[in-house]
Amino acid sequence: MLQKVAVIALDDVAMFELGVVCELFGYERDGLPKYEYSLCTPGGAPVRTHAGFTIVPDHDLAPVDDADLVVVVPYNSHEAPPDEVLQALRRANERGSWVMSVCTGAFALGYAGLLDDKRCTTHWLHTEELAERFPAAKVDADVLYVQDENILTSAGTAASVDAGLHLIRQEHGSAVANTLARRMVVPPHREGGQAQFIETPMPVVECDTLQPVLARVLETLDDPHTVDTMAEMAHMAPRTFARKFRSETGATPHDWLTGQRLLLARRLLEDSDLGVDTIASRAGFGSAATLRHHFAHRMRTTPQAYRGTFRSQPV
Template sequence: MSTVALAVTDGVSHFELAAPCEVFGVDRSDLVDPWYELAVCGPADARVGGRFRLEPDRGLDRLVHADTVIVPACADIDAEPPDELVDAVRAAHQAGARVVSLCTGAFVLAAAGLLDGRRATTHWMHAAALAARYPRVRVDADVLYVGDGNVLTSAGKAAAMDLCLHLVRLDHGSAIANAVARRLVVPPHRPGGQAQFVSTPLPDPRSHALAALFPWAMQRLDQPLTVRDLARQANMSSRNLARHFNAITGTTPLRWLHAQRIHRAQELLETTDDSVDAIAGATGMGTAASLRRHFNRTVGVPPDTYRRTFRNVPPRQAGSRNPGHG
């Protein structure tokens, strides 16, 4: 069983504490057995958001025994993080733990020296402060989350949930991560490289200009779609399509299409016995050689290796009638 430890101190943020509790702390052994074991580690007098008193399972000294350590948002980025917390996070990393920060938790990882020379992110409002205080950190304020070795950081709020689901995806594959996302009624996958914010507010997903285009394209991933095909279907020029795509997804039409093809290939590798040739055809990659090249470049391993790692029985549908119930 993989153990996940939440490193909490006084004033920790509500949302960044709740997100990992919901993802890792709810028994989902019907999807993967055993599921994660979650422990909340911190001082006995810690409060959430300065209002609710926590009852931690263990002290911060127990972080060193966890497989994954998650540091939620700091209460005050202008104050130095507690030495006890910094020392415990550093010790956990030295012991081999995967260390993750959510939002301004990156300041704790930076204080522990874990981000020196690494690419990292935090909430865009505090990225400049992180870069100024810790000049050895390669701060990227334009992404939702980023991983550099066994150290991962995220932007704020919703991006914290994105990173938690990304951890599940790394550990158990896309099918399981998507099943958890469905139960939480959140997007199944937002790539870490997606922009933290856009220049104009996002429209309601049911009414924006590409609302009908996305499902249309998803149903035709086996076809050689081009930007011109997408623009024609959306009844707009290619330039206008690109502008809408950037505003809504933070990326280009072709990059979005490529990401969807790779995600579909991951799901098929996990849940079917289809050959790599067949999956290449089903995802519009053309040939097995093309799929292997793009898959390895994007995911980091060849399709066959991915299948052996994440070959799971399709998630059971019991209880899925109420997807809002965790």
């Protein structure tokens, strides 16, 4: 049973995520589980925040050694923490405690070796760097949070709420997690597999020989483009075109075309009053069912839910 929670804060700690972890585990609410909550730093030293002030903790790293849950909150340097932090994380993992990172706190877990051969995530801005620094980790750039055995990693900012509620749901059941979510005035449950909504503008196409073709396709996404029709524009055989396309863009023609159509559909869902059928047609998907299929596969949500989240004004 989850009783003792130790949170490790490092220099340049991010305040929002630290506040979320405190709200989840360090704030006593009538009728809900109470935790022995400790904010810890190496040597119990004050740590700077990214907001320009300093936090003075109550503890050094000693509470980490008997905690049921150890959380590393984000820090901005992404460099290796002090060795005493890495050793404490390894001991927690070895005794089977939960080890959780929020946003860039995943880098500390990586330096401790806890992400080797584990599925994990962090904020989408930093997933490539995480994968480069820790090639043995299985970094998933899309998801809100990932649990692999006793290791729980979450994406940035609000995803820390979802990861924490996921853990509480496992430890105490859905009724407790849902009650806590209502107290915090947040959605009671978002699946970890839901996509991070990565900010991706409509692209500027830059490649050696295919740029005119790609630019033309982007201007006419509602046309029934295929590999054959795009190859014809480039005056190439389809197989030659496909090889050249991958060498210049890093993607297959089909994957690239689907991605550009989804980008246009997302923009129209956010910025227009058009119905889903019309958006599907304008983006080249042909039908709302096809658009929903690709949204579910790549965005892990529905067009209607995406619009509800990101529409600036009511439709």
